[in-house]
Amino acid sequence: MSSNSTDFSHGEDLTLAHRLADAADAITLKRYQALDLTVTTKPDNTPVTDADKSSEEAIRALLHAHRPNDGIVGEEFGSQGLEQNRYWVIDPIDGTKNFVRGVPTWATLIALIERYSDGTQKTIVSVVSAPALFRRWSAHLGGGAFVTINHETTKRIHVSGVSKIEDASISYSDFTGWGSMLEPFKSLLSAAWRTRAYGDFWSHMLVAEGALEVAAEPTLALWDMAALDLIVTEAGGVFSNTSGIPGPHGGNGLSTNAALHSYVVEQLRK
Numbered sequence: 594m595s596s597n598s599t600d601f602s603h604g605e606d607l608t609l610a611h612r613l614a615d616a617a618d619a620i621t622l623k624r625y626q627a628l629d630l631t632v633t634t635k636p637d638n639t640p641v642t643d644a645d646k647s648s649e650e651a652i653r654a655l656l657h658a659h660r661p662n663d664g665i666v667g668e669e670f671g672s673q674g675l676e677q678n679r680y681w682v683i684d685p686i687d688g689t690k691n692f693v694r695g696v697p698t699w700a701t702l703i704a705l706i707e708r709y710s711d712g713t714q715k716t717i718v719s720v721v722s723a724p725a726l727f728r729r730w731s732a733h734l735g736g737g738a739f740v741t742i743n744h745e746t747t748k749r750i751h752v753s754g755v756s757k758i759e760d761a762s763i764s765y766s767d768f769t770g771w772g773s774m775l776e777p778f779k780s781l782l783s784a785a786w787r788t789r790a791y792g793d794f795w796s797h798m799l800v801a802e803g804a805l806e807v808a809a810e811p812t813l814a815l816w817d818m819a820a821l822d823l824i825v826t827e828a829g830g831v832f833s834n835t836s837g838i839p840g841p842h843g844g845n846g847l848s849t850n851a852a853l854h855s856y857v858v859e860q861l862r863k
């Protein structure tokens with residue numbers, strides 16, 4: 594079996610991404626609120642559970658079986674095959690602190706990135722699966738963004754048309770990690786119509802759904818952002834880092850409804 598980029602359509606890769614998410618959901622849901630959940634602390638002082646590890650292992654096993662020539666970057670088990678022109682990016686549980694405490698805002702993030710001969714790369718398939726919220730978001734490049742509710746109803750999603758900060762709703766995770774951007778960020782919050790820290794992937798998916806206009810986080814890894822990037826952009830929004838560099842490679846993440854993007858980047862630079 595080979596897996597050159599030409600071998601699979603985006604639709605076939607998206608179907609596989611849903612299968613990976615199904616496998617992850619079966620594991621994570623079973624371990625969510627389990628009394629014997631094993632929680633250990635990683636060297637970066639963040640928690641990891643047996644569910645994070647088992648979820649990533651299950652996804653990797655399916656990828657080895659179905660896309661043996663693709664690379665993989667996963668939060669818990671590192672990177673392999675990055676010389677390939679396609680690689681999957683996996684966050685087996687985004688929101689592990691929520692998972693551990695019984696807060697249902699956690700998700701498995703799955704993305705497929707393709708590299709081009711000019712050195713650029715693009716996320717071409719994404720699934721964000723939040724089974725404890727009964728929601729799954731998905732997209733493939735050029736195909737629009739969708740949310741499936743309770744495994745039943747799938748609907749296309751779009752960002753909002755709000756164009757003034759005084760009418761906008763902003764979400765974030767918390768005030769840690771902002772450094773010198775904290776004061777500009779707080780000023781931005783005070784100019785908005787509404788602010789709430791919904792946190793993690795959830796803020797960004799709410800931007801894609803048009804329920805919020807801005808989601809920002811100051812310190813993120815590729816696996817925190819790759820899946821969010823495509824869903825937000827396919828919903829008509831913009832995903833960049835806080836300096837406005839598009840895509841999920843910039844060390845932090847800013848999703849907007851597009852209309853407010855340059856305004857927000859400018860405010861954060863102040």
Ligand code: IPD
Pocket residue numbers: 639684686687688689690766792793794810812813817
């Ligand atoms: C965390 C979430 C959170 C962000 C942290 C990440 P994890 O991921 O993405 O929103 O603020 O920096 O580490 O550890 O729960 O996968």
Ligand code: CA
Pocket residue numbers: 684686687688816817
């Ligand atoms: Ca994460």
Ligand code: CA
Pocket residue numbers: 645668684685686687688689
């Ligand atoms: Ca994680």
